[in-house]
Amino acid sequence: MAQISPLRQRMIEDLTIRNLSPETQRSYVHHVAKFSRFFGRSPDQLGYEEVRAYQAHLVGRRVSWGALNQTVCALRFFYGVTLGRSDLPERIAYARTPRKLPIVLSADEVVGFLQAVKGTRNRVALMTTYAVGLRAAEAARLQVTDIDSSRMIIRIEQGKGGKDRYVMLSPQLLEILRVYWRLTKPGRWLFPRRDGRGPIHPQTLGIACRAACEFLGVEKRVTVHTLRHSFATHLLEAGTVLLGHRSLATTTLYAQVSTAVIGRTASPFDQLRMEITPPG
Incomplete structure:
Protein backbone atom coordinates (compact mmCIF):
# COMPACT_ATOMS: atom_id res chain seq x y z
CA MET A 1 0.00 0.00 0.00
CA ILE A 92 -7.62 31.74 -8.74
CA ALA A 93 -10.61 32.56 -10.94
CA TYR A 94 -13.73 30.45 -11.27
CA ALA A 95 -14.99 29.59 -14.74
CA ARG A 96 -18.04 31.53 -15.83
CA THR A 97 -21.27 29.65 -15.16
CA PRO A 98 -22.82 28.49 -18.45
CA ARG A 99 -26.42 29.58 -18.95
CA LYS A 100 -28.20 26.53 -20.26
CA LEU A 101 -31.84 25.63 -19.95
CA PRO A 102 -32.28 22.16 -18.47
CA ILE A 103 -34.02 19.45 -20.47
CA VAL A 104 -37.51 18.90 -19.09
CA LEU A 105 -39.83 16.04 -19.98
CA SER A 106 -43.59 16.41 -20.29
CA ALA A 107 -45.80 14.31 -18.02
CA ASP A 108 -46.49 11.86 -20.86
CA GLU A 109 -42.76 11.64 -21.63
CA VAL A 110 -42.02 10.86 -17.97
CA VAL A 111 -44.53 7.99 -18.05
CA GLY A 112 -43.10 6.57 -21.27
CA PHE A 113 -39.55 6.91 -20.04
CA LEU A 114 -40.16 5.24 -16.66
CA GLN A 115 -42.04 2.38 -18.30
CA ALA A 116 -39.02 1.78 -20.55
CA VAL A 117 -36.61 1.33 -17.61
CA LYS A 118 -35.59 -2.31 -17.24
CA GLY A 119 -35.52 -4.05 -13.86
CA THR A 120 -37.85 -3.62 -10.92
CA ARG A 121 -35.24 -2.05 -8.63
CA ASN A 122 -33.99 0.46 -11.19
CA ARG A 123 -37.50 1.39 -12.32
CA VAL A 124 -38.79 1.98 -8.80
CA ALA A 125 -35.63 3.92 -7.88
CA LEU A 126 -36.15 6.25 -10.86
CA MET A 127 -39.87 6.54 -10.11
CA THR A 128 -38.86 7.67 -6.62
CA THR A 129 -36.32 10.09 -8.09
CA TYR A 130 -39.02 11.82 -10.13
CA ALA A 131 -41.77 11.58 -7.50
CA VAL A 132 -39.79 13.65 -4.95
CA GLY A 133 -37.11 15.36 -7.06
CA LEU A 134 -34.04 13.51 -5.79
CA ARG A 135 -30.45 13.54 -6.96
CA ALA A 136 -29.01 10.20 -8.06
CA ALA A 137 -26.88 9.79 -4.91
CA GLU A 138 -29.85 10.66 -2.67
CA ALA A 139 -32.08 8.06 -4.31
CA ALA A 140 -29.35 5.43 -4.20
CA ARG A 141 -28.75 5.85 -0.47
CA LEU A 142 -32.37 5.74 0.67
CA GLN A 143 -32.99 3.39 3.58
CA VAL A 144 -36.23 1.56 4.27
CA THR A 145 -36.55 3.46 7.56
CA ASP A 146 -36.46 6.80 5.70
CA ILE A 147 -40.01 6.17 4.43
CA ASP A 148 -42.46 7.66 6.96
CA SER A 149 -45.95 6.66 5.81
CA SER A 150 -47.62 8.02 8.96
CA ARG A 151 -46.58 11.60 8.09
CA MET A 152 -46.33 10.98 4.32
CA ILE A 153 -42.74 12.21 4.13
CA ILE A 154 -39.34 10.81 3.20
CA ARG A 155 -36.20 11.72 5.10
CA ILE A 156 -33.17 12.51 2.92
CA GLU A 157 -29.96 12.18 4.90
CA GLN A 158 -26.73 13.93 3.95
CA GLY A 159 -27.89 15.37 0.65
CA LYS A 160 -25.89 17.95 -1.25
CA GLY A 161 -23.74 19.97 1.14
CA GLY A 162 -24.16 17.31 3.84
CA LYS A 163 -27.66 18.58 4.71
CA ASP A 164 -30.65 16.52 5.83
CA ARG A 165 -34.13 17.39 4.62
CA TYR A 166 -37.67 16.04 4.26
CA VAL A 167 -39.62 15.60 1.02
CA MET A 168 -43.22 14.65 0.32
CA LEU A 169 -44.25 11.00 -0.02
CA SER A 170 -46.65 10.59 -2.91
CA PRO A 171 -49.60 8.25 -2.13
CA GLN A 172 -49.09 6.53 -5.49
CA LEU A 173 -45.38 6.15 -4.80
CA LEU A 174 -46.14 4.71 -1.36
CA GLU A 175 -48.30 1.99 -2.95
CA ILE A 176 -45.58 1.20 -5.48
CA LEU A 177 -42.95 1.05 -2.73
CA ARG A 178 -45.13 -1.33 -0.70
CA VAL A 179 -45.51 -3.68 -3.67
CA TYR A 180 -41.79 -3.36 -4.40
CA TRP A 181 -40.97 -4.23 -0.77
CA ARG A 182 -43.19 -7.32 -0.87
CA LEU A 183 -41.55 -8.44 -4.11
CA THR A 184 -37.90 -7.84 -3.21
CA LYS A 185 -37.74 -7.71 0.61
CA PRO A 186 -34.82 -5.22 0.75
CA GLY A 187 -32.91 -5.06 4.01
CA ARG A 188 -31.40 -1.81 5.28
CA TRP A 189 -31.08 -0.15 1.86
CA LEU A 190 -34.24 0.48 -0.14
CA PHE A 191 -32.36 -0.03 -3.41
CA PRO A 192 -29.50 -2.41 -2.58
CA ARG A 193 -26.69 -3.70 -4.77
CA ARG A 194 -27.31 -7.12 -6.28
CA ASP A 195 -24.96 -8.71 -3.74
CA GLY A 196 -26.83 -6.93 -0.92
CA ARG A 197 -23.63 -5.45 0.50
CA GLY A 198 -24.59 -1.82 0.31
CA PRO A 199 -26.73 0.62 -1.63
CA ILE A 200 -26.94 0.71 -5.40
CA HIS A 201 -24.28 2.89 -7.02
CA PRO A 202 -25.63 6.20 -8.44
CA GLN A 203 -23.97 5.38 -11.77
CA THR A 204 -26.20 2.32 -12.06
CA LEU A 205 -29.20 4.65 -12.28
CA GLY A 206 -27.43 6.68 -14.96
CA ILE A 207 -26.79 3.51 -16.96
CA ALA A 208 -30.46 2.56 -16.59
CA CYS A 209 -31.44 5.98 -17.99
CA ARG A 210 -29.17 5.59 -21.02
CA ALA A 211 -30.54 2.11 -21.69
CA ALA A 212 -34.12 3.44 -21.55
CA CYS A 213 -33.23 6.24 -23.99
CA GLU A 214 -31.71 3.73 -26.41
CA PHE A 215 -34.75 1.48 -26.12
CA LEU A 216 -37.11 4.38 -26.87
CA GLY A 217 -34.85 5.89 -29.53
CA VAL A 218 -35.38 9.37 -28.05
CA GLU A 219 -33.21 12.29 -29.14
CA LYS A 220 -33.33 14.02 -25.76
CA ARG A 221 -30.44 13.15 -23.44
CA VAL A 222 -32.40 12.03 -20.39
CA THR A 223 -30.41 11.64 -17.18
CA VAL A 224 -31.33 11.10 -13.54
CA HIS A 225 -31.07 14.87 -13.08
CA THR A 226 -33.53 15.36 -15.95
CA LEU A 227 -36.14 13.68 -13.79
CA ARG A 228 -35.30 16.07 -10.94
CA HIS A 229 -35.64 19.10 -13.27
CA SER A 230 -38.92 17.72 -14.60
CA PHE A 231 -40.26 17.22 -11.06
CA ALA A 232 -39.42 20.83 -10.13
CA THR A 233 -40.98 22.19 -13.32
CA HIS A 234 -44.18 20.17 -12.97
CA LEU A 235 -44.46 21.12 -9.30
CA LEU A 236 -44.27 24.81 -10.15
CA GLU A 237 -46.62 24.45 -13.12
CA ALA A 238 -49.17 23.01 -10.69
CA GLY A 239 -48.86 26.22 -8.64
CA THR A 240 -47.47 24.51 -5.55
CA VAL A 241 -46.01 26.98 -3.06
CA LEU A 242 -44.01 26.03 0.05
CA LEU A 243 -43.42 28.77 2.65
CA GLY A 244 -44.73 31.30 0.16
CA HIS A 245 -41.95 30.63 -2.36
CA ARG A 246 -42.54 29.75 -5.97
CA SER A 247 -38.88 28.90 -6.41
CA LEU A 248 -38.16 25.31 -5.47
CA ALA A 249 -34.50 26.22 -4.98
CA THR A 250 -35.43 28.91 -2.46
CA THR A 251 -37.86 26.64 -0.65
CA THR A 252 -35.27 23.93 -0.08
CA LEU A 253 -33.05 26.39 1.77
CA TYR A 254 -35.45 26.23 4.72
CA ALA A 255 -34.46 23.15 6.72
CA GLN A 256 -37.05 24.14 9.36
CA VAL A 257 -40.01 23.81 6.98
CA SER A 258 -42.92 22.06 8.66
CA THR A 259 -43.08 18.35 7.89
CA ALA A 260 -46.87 18.66 8.02
CA VAL A 261 -46.76 21.14 5.11
CA ILE A 262 -44.41 18.90 3.16
CA GLY A 263 -46.59 15.85 3.81
CA ARG A 264 -49.65 17.68 2.44
CA THR A 265 -47.85 18.86 -0.69
CA ALA A 266 -48.97 16.94 -3.77
CA SER A 267 -46.26 15.41 -5.91
CA PRO A 268 -46.63 15.67 -9.70
CA PHE A 269 -46.10 11.90 -9.67
CA ASP A 270 -49.70 11.52 -8.49
CA GLN A 271 -50.89 13.06 -11.76
CA LEU A 272 -49.28 10.26 -13.78
CA ARG A 273 -50.91 6.97 -14.63
CA MET A 274 -48.31 4.50 -13.45
CA GLU A 275 -48.73 0.80 -12.79
CA ILE A 276 -48.88 -0.04 -9.09
CA THR A 277 -47.02 -3.32 -9.63
CA PRO A 278 -43.68 -2.45 -11.20
CA PRO A 279 -42.87 -4.86 -14.03
CA GLY A 280 -39.54 -6.71 -13.95
Whole structure:
Protein backbone atom coordinates (compact mmCIF):
# COMPACT_ATOMS: atom_id res chain seq x y z
CA MET A 1 0.00 0.00 0.00
CA ALA A 2 1.43 3.38 -1.09
CA GLN A 3 2.42 5.65 1.77
CA ILE A 4 0.56 8.96 2.01
CA SER A 5 2.83 11.99 1.95
CA PRO A 6 2.73 14.35 4.98
CA LEU A 7 1.38 17.13 2.73
CA ARG A 8 -1.52 15.03 1.45
CA GLN A 9 -2.22 13.80 4.97
CA ARG A 10 -2.38 17.40 6.20
CA MET A 11 -4.83 18.34 3.45
CA ILE A 12 -7.02 15.34 4.28
CA GLU A 13 -7.00 16.37 7.95
CA ASP A 14 -7.91 19.96 6.99
CA LEU A 15 -10.84 18.67 4.94
CA THR A 16 -11.97 16.36 7.74
CA ILE A 17 -11.76 19.09 10.39
CA ARG A 18 -14.12 21.21 8.30
CA ASN A 19 -16.53 18.28 8.06
CA LEU A 20 -16.57 18.24 4.26
CA SER A 21 -18.26 15.18 2.82
CA PRO A 22 -16.15 12.13 1.88
CA GLU A 23 -17.05 12.74 -1.77
CA THR A 24 -15.79 16.33 -1.60
CA GLN A 25 -12.63 15.22 0.17
CA ARG A 26 -11.86 12.64 -2.52
CA SER A 27 -12.56 15.15 -5.26
CA TYR A 28 -10.32 17.88 -3.80
CA VAL A 29 -7.40 15.51 -3.18
CA HIS A 30 -7.82 14.05 -6.68
CA HIS A 31 -7.70 17.45 -8.40
CA VAL A 32 -4.68 18.66 -6.44
CA ALA A 33 -2.88 15.40 -7.25
CA LYS A 34 -3.64 15.85 -10.97
CA PHE A 35 -2.31 19.42 -10.81
CA SER A 36 0.88 18.16 -9.16
CA ARG A 37 1.37 15.36 -11.71
CA PHE A 38 0.92 17.79 -14.62
CA PHE A 39 4.05 19.68 -13.56
CA GLY A 40 5.86 16.71 -12.04
CA ARG A 41 6.46 18.60 -8.81
CA SER A 42 5.00 18.74 -5.32
CA PRO A 43 2.09 21.23 -5.30
CA ASP A 44 3.63 23.24 -2.45
CA GLN A 45 6.45 24.11 -4.86
CA LEU A 46 4.01 25.52 -7.42
CA GLY A 47 2.46 28.98 -7.44
CA TYR A 48 -0.01 31.22 -9.18
CA GLU A 49 1.65 31.10 -12.60
CA GLU A 50 1.48 27.30 -12.60
CA VAL A 51 -2.16 27.41 -11.49
CA ARG A 52 -2.97 29.83 -14.31
CA ALA A 53 -1.13 27.67 -16.87
CA TYR A 54 -2.97 24.57 -15.64
CA GLN A 55 -6.35 26.30 -15.93
CA ALA A 56 -5.49 27.33 -19.51
CA HIS A 57 -4.55 23.71 -20.23
CA LEU A 58 -7.89 22.43 -18.92
CA VAL A 59 -9.85 25.02 -20.92
CA GLY A 60 -7.89 24.07 -24.02
CA ARG A 61 -8.90 20.45 -23.52
CA ARG A 62 -12.54 21.56 -23.26
CA VAL A 63 -12.93 20.19 -19.74
CA SER A 64 -16.48 20.65 -18.48
CA TRP A 65 -17.48 23.70 -16.45
CA GLY A 66 -18.15 21.51 -13.41
CA ALA A 67 -14.70 19.90 -13.52
CA LEU A 68 -13.02 23.29 -14.00
CA ASN A 69 -14.67 24.74 -10.94
CA GLN A 70 -14.06 21.61 -8.87
CA THR A 71 -10.38 22.09 -9.68
CA VAL A 72 -10.58 25.75 -8.65
CA CYS A 73 -12.28 24.86 -5.35
CA ALA A 74 -9.65 22.22 -4.64
CA LEU A 75 -6.70 24.52 -5.38
CA ARG A 76 -8.20 27.44 -3.44
CA PHE A 77 -8.64 25.14 -0.45
CA PHE A 78 -5.15 23.68 -0.77
CA TYR A 79 -3.37 27.03 -0.99
CA GLY A 80 -5.62 28.96 1.38
CA VAL A 81 -6.12 26.37 4.12
CA THR A 82 -3.45 23.67 3.90
CA LEU A 83 -0.59 25.98 2.92
CA GLY A 84 -2.01 29.07 4.65
CA ARG A 85 -1.27 31.29 1.66
CA SER A 86 -4.12 33.74 2.07
CA ASP A 87 -2.91 35.89 -0.85
CA LEU A 88 -3.43 33.22 -3.51
CA PRO A 89 -6.98 31.78 -3.38
CA GLU A 90 -8.73 34.99 -4.43
CA ARG A 91 -6.54 35.19 -7.53
CA ILE A 92 -7.62 31.74 -8.74
CA ALA A 93 -10.61 32.56 -10.94
CA TYR A 94 -13.73 30.45 -11.27
CA ALA A 95 -14.99 29.59 -14.74
CA ARG A 96 -18.04 31.53 -15.83
CA THR A 97 -21.27 29.65 -15.16
CA PRO A 98 -22.82 28.49 -18.45
CA ARG A 99 -26.42 29.58 -18.95
CA LYS A 100 -28.20 26.53 -20.26
CA LEU A 101 -31.84 25.63 -19.95
CA PRO A 102 -32.28 22.16 -18.47
CA ILE A 103 -34.02 19.45 -20.47
CA VAL A 104 -37.51 18.90 -19.09
CA LEU A 105 -39.83 16.04 -19.98
CA SER A 106 -43.59 16.41 -20.29
CA ALA A 107 -45.80 14.31 -18.02
CA ASP A 108 -46.49 11.86 -20.86
CA GLU A 109 -42.76 11.64 -21.63
CA VAL A 110 -42.02 10.86 -17.97
CA VAL A 111 -44.53 7.99 -18.05
CA GLY A 112 -43.10 6.57 -21.27
CA PHE A 113 -39.55 6.91 -20.04
CA LEU A 114 -40.16 5.24 -16.66
CA GLN A 115 -42.04 2.38 -18.30
CA ALA A 116 -39.02 1.78 -20.55
CA VAL A 117 -36.61 1.33 -17.61
CA LYS A 118 -35.59 -2.31 -17.24
CA GLY A 119 -35.52 -4.05 -13.86
CA THR A 120 -37.85 -3.62 -10.92
CA ARG A 121 -35.24 -2.05 -8.63
CA ASN A 122 -33.99 0.46 -11.19
CA ARG A 123 -37.50 1.39 -12.32
CA VAL A 124 -38.79 1.98 -8.80
CA ALA A 125 -35.63 3.92 -7.88
CA LEU A 126 -36.15 6.25 -10.86
CA MET A 127 -39.87 6.54 -10.11
CA THR A 128 -38.86 7.67 -6.62
CA THR A 129 -36.32 10.09 -8.09
CA TYR A 130 -39.02 11.82 -10.13
CA ALA A 131 -41.77 11.58 -7.50
CA VAL A 132 -39.79 13.65 -4.95
CA GLY A 133 -37.11 15.36 -7.06
CA LEU A 134 -34.04 13.51 -5.79
CA ARG A 135 -30.45 13.54 -6.96
CA ALA A 136 -29.01 10.20 -8.06
CA ALA A 137 -26.88 9.79 -4.91
CA GLU A 138 -29.85 10.66 -2.67
CA ALA A 139 -32.08 8.06 -4.31
CA ALA A 140 -29.35 5.43 -4.20
CA ARG A 141 -28.75 5.85 -0.47
CA LEU A 142 -32.37 5.74 0.67
CA GLN A 143 -32.99 3.39 3.58
CA VAL A 144 -36.23 1.56 4.27
CA THR A 145 -36.55 3.46 7.56
CA ASP A 146 -36.46 6.80 5.70
CA ILE A 147 -40.01 6.17 4.43
CA ASP A 148 -42.46 7.66 6.96
CA SER A 149 -45.95 6.66 5.81
CA SER A 150 -47.62 8.02 8.96
CA ARG A 151 -46.58 11.60 8.09
CA MET A 152 -46.33 10.98 4.32
CA ILE A 153 -42.74 12.21 4.13
CA ILE A 154 -39.34 10.81 3.20
CA ARG A 155 -36.20 11.72 5.10
CA ILE A 156 -33.17 12.51 2.92
CA GLU A 157 -29.96 12.18 4.90
CA GLN A 158 -26.73 13.93 3.95
CA GLY A 159 -27.89 15.37 0.65
CA LYS A 160 -25.89 17.95 -1.25
CA GLY A 161 -23.74 19.97 1.14
CA GLY A 162 -24.16 17.31 3.84
CA LYS A 163 -27.66 18.58 4.71
CA ASP A 164 -30.65 16.52 5.83
CA ARG A 165 -34.13 17.39 4.62
CA TYR A 166 -37.67 16.04 4.26
CA VAL A 167 -39.62 15.60 1.02
CA MET A 168 -43.22 14.65 0.32
CA LEU A 169 -44.25 11.00 -0.02
CA SER A 170 -46.65 10.59 -2.91
CA PRO A 171 -49.60 8.25 -2.13
CA GLN A 172 -49.09 6.53 -5.49
CA LEU A 173 -45.38 6.15 -4.80
CA LEU A 174 -46.14 4.71 -1.36
CA GLU A 175 -48.30 1.99 -2.95
CA ILE A 176 -45.58 1.20 -5.48
CA LEU A 177 -42.95 1.05 -2.73
CA ARG A 178 -45.13 -1.33 -0.70
CA VAL A 179 -45.51 -3.68 -3.67
CA TYR A 180 -41.79 -3.36 -4.40
CA TRP A 181 -40.97 -4.23 -0.77
CA ARG A 182 -43.19 -7.32 -0.87
CA LEU A 183 -41.55 -8.44 -4.11
CA THR A 184 -37.90 -7.84 -3.21
CA LYS A 185 -37.74 -7.71 0.61
CA PRO A 186 -34.82 -5.22 0.75
CA GLY A 187 -32.91 -5.06 4.01
CA ARG A 188 -31.40 -1.81 5.28
CA TRP A 189 -31.08 -0.15 1.86
CA LEU A 190 -34.24 0.48 -0.14
CA PHE A 191 -32.36 -0.03 -3.41
CA PRO A 192 -29.50 -2.41 -2.58
CA ARG A 193 -26.69 -3.70 -4.77
CA ARG A 194 -27.31 -7.12 -6.28
CA ASP A 195 -24.96 -8.71 -3.74
CA GLY A 196 -26.83 -6.93 -0.92
CA ARG A 197 -23.63 -5.45 0.50
CA GLY A 198 -24.59 -1.82 0.31
CA PRO A 199 -26.73 0.62 -1.63
CA ILE A 200 -26.94 0.71 -5.40
CA HIS A 201 -24.28 2.89 -7.02
CA PRO A 202 -25.63 6.20 -8.44
CA GLN A 203 -23.97 5.38 -11.77
CA THR A 204 -26.20 2.32 -12.06
CA LEU A 205 -29.20 4.65 -12.28
CA GLY A 206 -27.43 6.68 -14.96
CA ILE A 207 -26.79 3.51 -16.96
CA ALA A 208 -30.46 2.56 -16.59
CA CYS A 209 -31.44 5.98 -17.99
CA ARG A 210 -29.17 5.59 -21.02
CA ALA A 211 -30.54 2.11 -21.69
CA ALA A 212 -34.12 3.44 -21.55
CA CYS A 213 -33.23 6.24 -23.99
CA GLU A 214 -31.71 3.73 -26.41
CA PHE A 215 -34.75 1.48 -26.12
CA LEU A 216 -37.11 4.38 -26.87
CA GLY A 217 -34.85 5.89 -29.53
CA VAL A 218 -35.38 9.37 -28.05
CA GLU A 219 -33.21 12.29 -29.14
CA LYS A 220 -33.33 14.02 -25.76
CA ARG A 221 -30.44 13.15 -23.44
CA VAL A 222 -32.40 12.03 -20.39
CA THR A 223 -30.41 11.64 -17.18
CA VAL A 224 -31.33 11.10 -13.54
CA HIS A 225 -31.07 14.87 -13.08
CA THR A 226 -33.53 15.36 -15.95
CA LEU A 227 -36.14 13.68 -13.79
CA ARG A 228 -35.30 16.07 -10.94
CA HIS A 229 -35.64 19.10 -13.27
CA SER A 230 -38.92 17.72 -14.60
CA PHE A 231 -40.26 17.22 -11.06
CA ALA A 232 -39.42 20.83 -10.13
CA THR A 233 -40.98 22.19 -13.32
CA HIS A 234 -44.18 20.17 -12.97
CA LEU A 235 -44.46 21.12 -9.30
CA LEU A 236 -44.27 24.81 -10.15
CA GLU A 237 -46.62 24.45 -13.12
CA ALA A 238 -49.17 23.01 -10.69
CA GLY A 239 -48.86 26.22 -8.64
CA THR A 240 -47.47 24.51 -5.55
CA VAL A 241 -46.01 26.98 -3.06
CA LEU A 242 -44.01 26.03 0.05
CA LEU A 243 -43.42 28.77 2.65
CA GLY A 244 -44.73 31.30 0.16
CA HIS A 245 -41.95 30.63 -2.36
CA ARG A 246 -42.54 29.75 -5.97
CA SER A 247 -38.88 28.90 -6.41
CA LEU A 248 -38.16 25.31 -5.47
CA ALA A 249 -34.50 26.22 -4.98
CA THR A 250 -35.43 28.91 -2.46
CA THR A 251 -37.86 26.64 -0.65
CA THR A 252 -35.27 23.93 -0.08
CA LEU A 253 -33.05 26.39 1.77
CA TYR A 254 -35.45 26.23 4.72
CA ALA A 255 -34.46 23.15 6.72
CA GLN A 256 -37.05 24.14 9.36
CA VAL A 257 -40.01 23.81 6.98
CA SER A 258 -42.92 22.06 8.66
CA THR A 259 -43.08 18.35 7.89
CA ALA A 260 -46.87 18.66 8.02
CA VAL A 261 -46.76 21.14 5.11
CA ILE A 262 -44.41 18.90 3.16
CA GLY A 263 -46.59 15.85 3.81
CA ARG A 264 -49.65 17.68 2.44
CA THR A 265 -47.85 18.86 -0.69
CA ALA A 266 -48.97 16.94 -3.77
CA SER A 267 -46.26 15.41 -5.91
CA PRO A 268 -46.63 15.67 -9.70
CA PHE A 269 -46.10 11.90 -9.67
CA ASP A 270 -49.70 11.52 -8.49
CA GLN A 271 -50.89 13.06 -11.76
CA LEU A 272 -49.28 10.26 -13.78
CA ARG A 273 -50.91 6.97 -14.63
CA MET A 274 -48.31 4.50 -13.45
CA GLU A 275 -48.73 0.80 -12.79
CA ILE A 276 -48.88 -0.04 -9.09
CA THR A 277 -47.02 -3.32 -9.63
CA PRO A 278 -43.68 -2.45 -11.20
CA PRO A 279 -42.87 -4.86 -14.03
CA GLY A 280 -39.54 -6.71 -13.95
